[in-house]
Amino acid sequence: MSSIDTAAFRPDTSIAPDGYAPLLPLRVRGLQLGFDGAMVLNGLDLDLGPHGCTAIMGANGAGKSLLLKCLHGLISPDAGQIDWSGQSPTQATRRQAMVFQKPVLLRRSVAANLDFVLKARGKSRHGRDALLDHVGLLHKARHPARRLSGGEAQRLALARALATDPDILFLDEATASLDPAATQAIETLVRDACARGIRVICVTHDAGQAKRIADDIVFLHGGRVSEHTPAKTFFPEPQTQAARDYLNGRIVL
Amino acid sequence: MQNIGEAFSLALALVASGDADLFEIVGLSLQVSLSATVLACLIGLPIGALVAISKFPGRGALLVLMNALMGLPPVVVGLMVYLNFSRSGPLGFLGLLYTPTAMIVAQTILIAPIVAALSRQVLEDLHAEYAEHFRSLCLSRMQTVSALLWDARYSLLTVALAGFGRAVAEVGAVIIVGGNIDHLTRVMTTAIALETSKGDLALALALGLVLLTIALGVNAAVQSLRMSARRQAYV
Numbered sequence: 001m002s003s004i005d006t007a008a009f010r011p012d013t014s015i016a017p018d019g020y021a022p023l024l025p026l027r028v029r030g031l032q033l034g035f036d037g038a039m040v041l042n043g044l045d046l047d048l049g050p051h052g053c054t055a056i057m058g059a060n061g062a063g064k065s066l067l068l069k070c071l072h073g074l075i076s077p078d079a080g081q082i083d084w085s086g087q088s089p090t091q092a093t094r095r096q097a098m099v100f101q102k103p104v105l106l107r108r109s110v111a112a113n114l115d116f117v118l119k120a121r122g123k124s125r126h127g128r129d130a131l132l133d134h135v136g137l138l139h140k141a142r143h144p145a146r147r148l149s150g151g152e153a154q155r156l157a158l159a160r161a162l163a164t165d166p167d168i169l170f171l172d173e174a175t176a177s178l179d180p181a182a183t184q185a186i187e188t189l190v191r192d193a194c195a196r197g198i199r200v201i202c203v204t205h206d207a208g209q210a211k212r213i214a215d216d217i218v219f220l221h222g223g224r225v226s227e228h229t230p231a232k233t234f235f236p237e238p239q240t241q242a243a244r245d246y247l248n249g250r251i252v253l
Numbered sequence: 254m255q256n257i258g259e260a261f262s263l264a265l266a267l268v269a270s271g272d273a274d275l276f277e278i279v280g281l282s283l284q285v286s287l288s289a290t291v292l293a294c295l296i297g298l299p300i301g302a303l304v305a306i307s308k309f310p311g312r313g314a315l316l317v318l319m320n321a322l323m324g325l326p327p328v329v330v331g332l333m334v335y336l337n338f339s340r341s342g343p344l345g346f347l348g349l350l351y352t353p354t355a356m357i358v359a360q361t362i363l364i365a366p367i368v369a370a371l372s373r374q375v376l377e378d379l380h381a382e383y384a385e386h387f388r389s390l391c392l393s394r395m396q397t398v399s400a401l402l403w404d405a406r407y408s409l410l411t412v413a414l415a416g417f418g419r420a421v422a423e424v425g426a427v428i429i430v431g432g433n434i435d436h437l438t439r440v441m442t443t444a445i446a447l448e449t450s451k452g453d454l455a456l457a458l459a460l461g462l463v464l465l466t467i468a469l470g471v472n473a474a475v476q477s478l479r480m481s482a483r484r485q486a487y488v
Binding site (some may be wrong): 116 | 485
């Protein structure tokens with residue numbers, strides 16, 4: 001995997017004239033979302049600054065993925081406010097990208113999957129091969145995307161997300177089903193994206209991964225943020241009983 | 254009237270000799286049914302795609318209607334087209350009755366609902382898989398439809414084939430609006446019906462053999478294409 005010329009993926013200002021207005025800091029207040037009759041997010045408040053990588057952690061059913069989808073605009077909350085520094089929800093979504101746990105690849109070649117995203121965003125294809133090279137898939141450009149291994153498929157999904165040159169990159173348990181080598185490859189790409197100034201917000205159950213890539217941890221419990229602390233203090237000194245139980249492998253209800 | 258064995262031999266001889274009348278009928282049949290299939294796809298695929306990705310009040314009722322229209326009786330369609338194209342009908346001034354164009358119109362009306370209903374199912378399943386990714390990209394409705402149609406292209410070939418099969422095999426609509434006129438609107442199915450009633454089983458059987466061969470050939474070609482696409486994981 002090689003370094004990348006990020007200039008090729010700058011936002012097209014003819015499409016988003018206010019594209020460089022900052023989306024961050026993010027301010028979430030009183031977010032409520034019911035799912036299957038239960039209130040999963042229950043008055044959640046959250047503030048995120050403009051830099052770094054945030055890991056959202058919590059037990060199964062804590063609402064991590066739902067929170068991510070609310071932030072990205074894929075789900076409308078029942079109540080509450082999500083304020084991307086005053087940007088409209090549509091404008092905010094256009095400047096974000098998301099990588100899902102199970103990569104959704106189009107029934108096309110690897111290169112055509114990237115071409116589709118570039119065309120949808122009105123960008124030229126000239127940086128495509130550099131991006132494929134960056135994620136180590138240039139040699140598979142003509143292969144059917146759905147024949148890729150799990151790790152390769154997730155790298156393609158990440159490349160597709162990066163092709164939109166997002167301000168915010170959401171990762172929803174993007175390495176949950178990958179082996180250690182594939183996980184490491186994704187983490188390297190995520191760290192690189194972070195270093196290039198892309199704000200990363202990821203959901204993970206992998207404490208090791210959170211330690212490796214996250215600057216701060218948002219711990220969800222009871223439909224709210226029960227703890228939001230720097231990663232270097234969250235793991236040795238969790239502030240809440242729920243976080244201590246979670247990190248010690250006890251069932252958190 | 255010939256016995257079956259004699260008729261079968263004569264039929265094979267007719268096909269082998271390249272009988273001009275026989276191939277004129279086959280050519281017109283293909284022209285009418287392929288044209289109707291193309292038109293039905295142009296109408297039915299966008300409708301199927303739009304219904305597949307849309308949520309609106311009454312959608313369930315529309316799905317019931319679309320599925321019901323798949324079973325449109327050909328003679329009823331033929332009668333409707335006849336009434337519209339007859340001299341006293343609203344479209345009588347076009348002078349299309351008893352022409353291949355009228356037959357194409359009738360077959361298009363007959364198979365467009367089949368294409369729409371079957372493609373809706375195919376595209377709805379695909380959309381369920383792609384929906385979050387597409388929303389994440391903020392795709393427009395038009396971009397979504399065109400992406401779904403392209404990615405489902407091999408499955409939609411089967412849908413088009415179902416429409417073509419229905420068109421090329423139907424007799425009720427084309428005989429009403431075409432009139433089965435020799436050298437003008439006679440197609441395979443109407444010729445088979447006529448020759449059978451006259452007792453000329455050889456020509457009827459020859460046409461039947463060609464019809465079966467076409468059906469088998471088209472199916473084999475589409476199946477081969479789909480298998481190739483499956484190997485590429487494009488299905």
